[in-house]
Amino acid sequence: MRILSTELPQHVGNQIMISGWVHSIRQLGHLAFVHLRDRSGIVQIVLEGELATLALTPESVITVHGQVVQSKYGAELHGTQVEVLSPAQAPLPIEVNKKEIPASLDTILNHRALALRNPKVHATFTIQSVLAGAFRDFFSARGFTQIFTPKIVASGTEGGSNLFAIQYFEKQAYLAQSPQFYKQMMVGAGYERVFEIAPVYRAEEHNTSRHLNEYTSLDVEMGFIRSFEELMDLETELLQYLFHRVAETCPEELALLGAEVPVIEQIPRLTVQQAQQILLEQYSKTSPEGDLDPEGERLICQYYADQGKPALVFLTHYPREVRPMYAMPAPDHPALTASFDLLFNGLEITTGGQRIHRLEMLEESMRSRSLNLEAFADYLNLFRYGMPPHGGFAIGLERLTARLLGHNNVREATAFPRDRNRLTP
Template sequence: MQAVRRFLSSNDFIDVTTPKVVGVATEGGTALFPITYFEREAFLNQSPQLFKQILMSAGFDRVFEIGPIFRAEEHDTRKHLNEATSIDIEASFADHNDVMNILEQLIAYIYHELTIRAEDALSTLNLTLDVIELPFERLKYDEAVQIASAGGEEIEWGDDLTTAAEIIIGEAIVESTGRGHYFIVDWPTKIKPFYAMPYENKPSVCKAFDLMHRDMELSSGAQRIHSTELLTQRILEQGLDIGGFESYLNAFKYGMPPHSGWGLGTERLLMTMLKLDNIRDTVLFPRDRKRLTP
């Protein structure tokens, strides 16, 4: 985390803290932990997304946060936790390519810093970190679907990638590039969050991306919608309650610059760096659907 803070601070990002108890779903959907907040229902926050964007309208050009996120997903796998630590950034006057560049530079910096500063620990573990080469491959969603289909996993255009598809794609990337990290870009708008910016000349595709390591999603991000009208339309299209987003939408009415950002899961990053088989090995006190103590 020290390396992350050094890198982001040196690139003019301001460290912020946002609420973890909220009154509306950040990402939509049902993966929420409800709690009683005095006389009202509230939720544990899925991500700092809405708050990051509000800060863009308040003149904070670049912000980052390292903090907990909560997902009430019922997955019980080697790569899922219900409480995790996320590294999030948001940057004004930046598009999706700009923040992808920042993300891959951060990954390279972390690997480099740990190789130097944790040399003794890595030696004890008999572990050598990969050498990161930039830039990472940019693979379009359409190309990813074709690779999956060629490998025997049929994906209908507009559907999310299955675990089997991600394995096939990851193996193909490693075989063709010799590297584990790559981006999947230009996703169907309908399967990405409401705030992802569609392409002006092709609204069915948006300026969203996932950073992958082999078959593991490490990060998701996008250029965000900065138009109040389009944002309202997308919220309604996804069947969300527009009333719950009133304070969020108000920030856009007073002037919102073009902006982009991403969130990066620290546990998954560590899991891939240290070549661990289970994400629980990256956490002192993991929280999954079966574990609540200690």
């Protein structure tokens, strides 16, 4: 039976079998030292005599039988038999066994399956898996139902731009930009509290370090809320839980990446107006009407980091014209919305808010934007037959991962990114 590299110390003195990739080879006369990498870690194997002369290439997949010996560097394996399950061609197109792969991000992405073997690159997606699992655990424990809604849709949630078109037999269809309408439908269908973990699609021409054309959206929607403040309370608790789980589960991956997980107590909440005021006063920085630009997002996070606080801040009360037609107007501020963004280390990772749940108000909001109400018939029907007050938010999984781990480019936190130019591998 195969054992894992991390299990070696429990088998000192025993004959065991181990399998994995040849991470490195050092030949010293009649001895060869092979570092073998498996999903749990890296272990040293000592080969003597004829075995030491085997022509092993880096990244070949091998199985080694032998005896576990305690050396001064830890448990190692003295090999008695080596089997090559799959030889690797040499040379490798990228040097995955350096601490950092000496290649551009573009080259790394061209050889993605190979690049992911580099322990540091590898660590990111181990952590991403933990984040997704913790997201589900958090909401399951709170009575949320996981939903699966279609990504092939008849129309966009906003009437049109940035949609990928698809020929659906005789009909024109689109790839969903978000599960917004469907998660609202599932709230209205009586599940009340729902979440979804699924891809979304944005046909944006932007080709920046922040944009992906396909990404994983962690979506939440919740009925019977009393205010949008509740949603920010919920997301604060969620992030506390996610970060705690990552810190607890992945200490080695975090160390490898040099990442420190912030410990959150409260996340400050500023209105957009207040944030703009701080930017002006502290950094002489002006902002666009009712919003922050990327530089402003960076600076307002910096503002908290400079005070030794986690670089997280909720921005609230965006004006109606920069938010979708379904955004609920803010209490006492009808020109503003009961909505928020969450910024983390300089980048927006969440958009959320309370939604309009009254039919007349929604129709009026659509008309004010010159939207064709007939194109939204299925959505509008939802509000005819009893819809509770509700709201929710969505987190981009790749952005969250990138911000947490200090990756400057969101592609580094995407296994196989799709961007303006990249469609493979």
